[in-house]
Amino acid sequence: MALSERKLKILQAIITDFINSAEPIGSRTLSKKLGISISPATIRNEMSDLEDMGYLTHPHTSAGRVPSDKAYRLYVNSLMEKYELQEDDKNKITARLSNKFDELDKALANAAEILSELTNLTSFALTPGVDSNRLKYINLIPVDEKNLVMMLVTETGKVSNKIVKTTEPYSKDKIEFLSKFLTVNYKGKKLSDIMATDILESCEKDLTNIGKLVENIMPNFLSTLENMMNVELFLDGMTNIFSIPEYNNLERAKMFLEIINRKKELTEVLLNRDSGVIITIGNENIDQAIQECSLITASYCVDGKCIGKLGVIGPTRMNYGEITSIIEYMTENLSKSFRLTEGEEDE
Amino acid sequence: MALSERKLKILQAIITDFINSAEPIGSRTLSKKLGISISPATIRNEMSDLEDMGYLTHPHTSAGRVPSDKAYRLYVNSLMEKYELQEDDKNKITARLSNKFDELDKALANAAEILSELTNLTSFALTPGVDSNRLKYINLIPVDEKNLVMMLVTETGKVSNKIVKTTEPYSKDKIEFLSKFLTVNYKGKKLSDIMATDILESCEKDLTNIGKLVENIMPNFLSTLENMMNVELFLDGMTNIFSIPEYNNLERAKMFLEIINRKKELTEVLLNRDSGVIITIGNENIDQAIQECSLITASYCVDGKCIGKLGVIGPTRMNYGEITSIIEYMTENLSKSFRLTEGEEDE
DNA sequence: ATTAGCACTCAAGGTTAATGAGTGCTAACA
DNA sequence: TGTTAGCACTCATTAACCTTGAGTGCTAAT
Numbered sequence: 001m002a003l004s005e006r007k008l009k010i011l012q013a014i015i016t017d018f019i020n021s022a023e024p025i026g027s028r029t030l031s032k033k034l035g036i037s038i039s040p041a042t043i044r045n046e047m048s049d050l051e052d053m054g055y056l057t058h059p060h061t062s063a064g065r066v067p068s069d070k071a072y073r074l075y076v077n078s079l080m081e082k083y084e085l086q087e088d089d090k091n092k093i094t095a096r097l098s099n100k101f102d103e104l105d106k107a108l109a110n111a112a113e114i115l116s117e118l119t120n121l122t123s124f125a126l127t128p129g130v131d132s133n134r135l136k137y138i139n140l141i142p143v144d145e146k147n148l149v150m151m152l153v154t155e156t157g158k159v160s161n162k163i164v165k166t167t168e169p170y171s172k173d174k175i176e177f178l179s180k181f182l183t184v185n186y187k188g189k190k191l192s193d194i195m196a197t198d199i200l201e202s203c204e205k206d207l208t209n210i211g212k213l214v215e216n217i218m219p220n221f222l223s224t225l226e227n228m229m230n231v232e233l234f235l236d237g238m239t240n241i242f243s244i245p246e247y248n249n250l251e252r253a254k255m256f257l258e259i260i261n262r263k264k265e266l267t268e269v270l271l272n273r274d275s276g277v278i279i280t281i282g283n284e285n286i287d288q289a290i291q292e293c294s295l296i297t298a299s300y301c302v303d304g305k306c307i308g309k310l311g312v313i314g315p316t317r318m319n320y321g322e323i324t325s326i327i328e329y330m331t332e333n334l335s336k337s338f339r340l341t342e343g344e345e346d347e
Numbered sequence: 348m349a350l351s352e353r354k355l356k357i358l359q360a361i362i363t364d365f366i367n368s369a370e371p372i373g374s375r376t377l378s379k380k381l382g383i384s385i386s387p388a389t390i391r392n393e394m395s396d397l398e399d400m401g402y403l404t405h406p407h408t409s410a411g412r413v414p415s416d417k418a419y420r421l422y423v424n425s426l427m428e429k430y431e432l433q434e435d436d437k438n439k440i441t442a443r444l445s446n447k448f449d450e451l452d453k454a455l456a457n458a459a460e461i462l463s464e465l466t467n468l469t470s471f472a473l474t475p476g477v478d479s480n481r482l483k484y485i486n487l488i489p490v491d492e493k494n495l496v497m498m499l500v501t502e503t504g505k506v507s508n509k510i511v512k513t514t515e516p517y518s519k520d521k522i523e524f525l526s527k528f529l530t531v532n533y534k535g536k537k538l539s540d541i542m543a544t545d546i547l548e549s550c551e552k553d554l555t556n557i558g559k560l561v562e563n564i565m566p567n568f569l570s571t572l573e574n575m576m577n578v579e580l581f582l583d584g585m586t587n588i589f590s591i592p593e594y595n596n597l598e599r600a601k602m603f604l605e606i607i608n609r610k611k612e613l614t615e616v617l618l619n620r621d622s623g624v625i626i627t628i629g630n631e632n633i634d635q636a637i638q639e640c641s642l643i644t645a646s647y648c649v650d651g652k653c654i655g656k657l658g659v660i661g662p663t664r665m666n667y668g669e670i671t672s673i674i675e676y677m678t679e680n681l682s683k684s685f686r687l688t689e690g691e692e693d694e
Numbered sequence: 695a696t697t698a699g700c701a702c703t704c705a706a707g708g709t710t711a712a713t714g715a716g717t718g719c720t721a722a723c724a
Numbered sequence: 725t726g727t728t729a730g731c732a733c734t735c736a737t738t739a740a741c742c743t744t745g746a747g748t749g750c751t752a753a754t
Binding site for chain 4: 385386387388389392406407408409410
Binding site for chain 1: 484500504508509585586589600604608
């Protein structure tokens with residue numbers, strides 16, 4: 001059976017209505033709402049067909065129809081009209097985003113906050129990922145006779161440092177040498193690649209003259225690298241779940257919040273998503289736990305590389321058009337502001 | 348009316364029972380549970396007295412009795428028996444705490460996680476506070492011709508740094524001079540004091556010879572300081588609330604989570620608490636929003652200064668003895684490990 | 695192909711009654 | 725005088741039952 005023009009129209013009406021009301025919609029109500037006059041009975045027949053085709057379901061015999069994941073997918077791909085953000089909203093977003101972008105972490109936490117407020121959903125922001133992260137700057141800075149600070153900066157602007165305690169006083173020469181050695185060997189290399197090679201061994205061969213110092217510093221070098229590889233997840237608007245009818249019962253709200261709070265797993269899910277605007281609906285999600293939710297994510301760029309993610313998670317019944325526009329606009333904005341602050345080599 | 352020996356015994360029995368069961372307890376049940384045989388009728392009389400004195404309440408006429416905040420206070424102050432952690436538990440805690448204390452933030456997040464698991468409550472950890480935080484180390488490090496890194500370290504081991512972009516190429520001499528200038532002027536000073544003085548003005552007087560560089564750097568100096576003053580709050584075990592009978596309904600769970608997620612306000616509340624082990628019960632809390640909860644916090648020390656906090660929040664019906672012991676033990680442990688890693692001047 | 699009509703279904707909400715854990719009071723008892 | 729047994733009373737909780745109304749599916753007429 002093919003999807004006639006009319007079927008599509010009915011399906012679309014059901015979906016948009018359900019997105020707004022969260023109530024199953026019946027034939028009589030729908031008949032009244034549709035512009036053209038089709039009788040409830042006809043609509044019932046069409047609905048029945050749509051159900052056979054897998055686009056609608058029934059919570060129970062005497063309830064109205066509800067769109068299935070398949071219906072949402074069709075909706076997102078072709079039925080949904082493009083949502084244009086108001087100029088006014090755009091300005092508000094831009095203003096709030098540009099508040100404080102001097103620290104990546106803060107900017108992202110801020111972005112997540114804005115996003116959850118605008119969408120009334122749970123939002124998240126993920127710091128730039130590992131893959132294309134390269135070391136840009138390595139330095140060892142003396143503090144006092146037995147303490148020094150190791151500082152690493154990546155191309156994406158991530159800074160990490162650590163106080164290193166040496167077992168015996170060090171000479172300035174030695175740490176300068178080591179600093180240069182590290183720079184020569186690892187600058188421009190990917191974090192993951194450095195981690196993968198057996199650094200400790202190769203260093204100890206080359207650096208026998210510095211002796212003990214290497215023993216103090218290299219393990220710290222590695223652990224700091226590891227540290228920088230850890231993407232960080234910012235969540236916001238968790239309690240928005242309580243105002244969503246679908247989650248208006250303890251069991252479901254609890255489940256949702258427990259999933260959301262398993263940050264490691266959630267991060268994993270997000271890291272595995274492609275770049276660009278990605279929408280996954282209900283059972284399209286590979287992860288069992290979130291097959292009742294939809295996820296919309298988009299990636300933002302730092303230094304021209306699209307590796308961080310911003311997005312929302314909520315019930316499959318969400319306003320895909322509007323939310324997608326918001327996220328897209330926000331990530332574009334973030335990308336722009338990160339380019340401006342971090343470096344302007346291209347100008 | 349005075350609290351007779353027997354009244355105390357009855358009150359204590361009611362409290363311990365209620366802490367475990369969360370159910371109002373009646374005279375008959377209590378009579379059976381008490382070692383000595385007192386008839387239900389007598390217990391009823393005593394209960395009635397205790398209610399008049401404000402130690403007990405009634406959810407409704409035909410329900411058992413429930414301890415009031417006043418009762419819990421009495422319990423905590425004098426009735427409660429000291430809870431001794433098992434050697435076994437202690438070892439487990441120590442082992443998990445010492446896992447990774449190379450970064451303060453991680454160690455605290457980890458501590459909060461352990462604490463919420465052990466208590467089945469919502470836990471939090473607060474990074475060291477502002478008051479006694481002094482600058483220990485200031486440095487400006489050249490990266491490339493127009494970028495440098497400003498690094499600040501406090502006595503409590505907090506490190507913060509920021510990439511500063513200068514409007515025009517700088518000379519090494521100048522930044523070294525500025526670095527020394529800042530060190531001479533601000534090392535050992537409290538962050539808050541530095542923030543309070545009108546730095547910009549005084550600098551521009553003294554530093555006319557460096558010109559533009561000051562304009563680039565000083566605002567960053569200030570914002571980085573501000574940054575370091577921000578204490579950070581780590582929360583864990585939020586969803587534990589769902590397994591607590593008191594919160595077994597949407598409204599209350601929602602309220603609780605919303606309060607907990609207003610991190611700024613929560614931080615404020617925690618910052619205002621004294622050092623040492625502090626227990627506040629229900630209406631003893633100044634903050635309206637948490638007057639149905641009890642808070643237990645203890646402070647841990649970094650570098651011998653007790654300024655960070657670790658604690659839990661939950662219903663007034665909580666196992667004060669056990670939880671207090673756990674928190675106390677954990678903060679002691681944290682203080683120890685922070686002393687060992689950060690410096691051993693005293694040995 | 696469309697529609698009106700009708701029997702049927704079922705969740706939700708309201709009413710009622712039974713249950714039982716608990717109280718307060720009174721009078722008897724040691 | 726403090727303690728206890730007994731009894732009437734209260735009230736949250738639960739289950740059983742009924743009513744309502746939104747909705748369906750099917751059939752027969754248009």
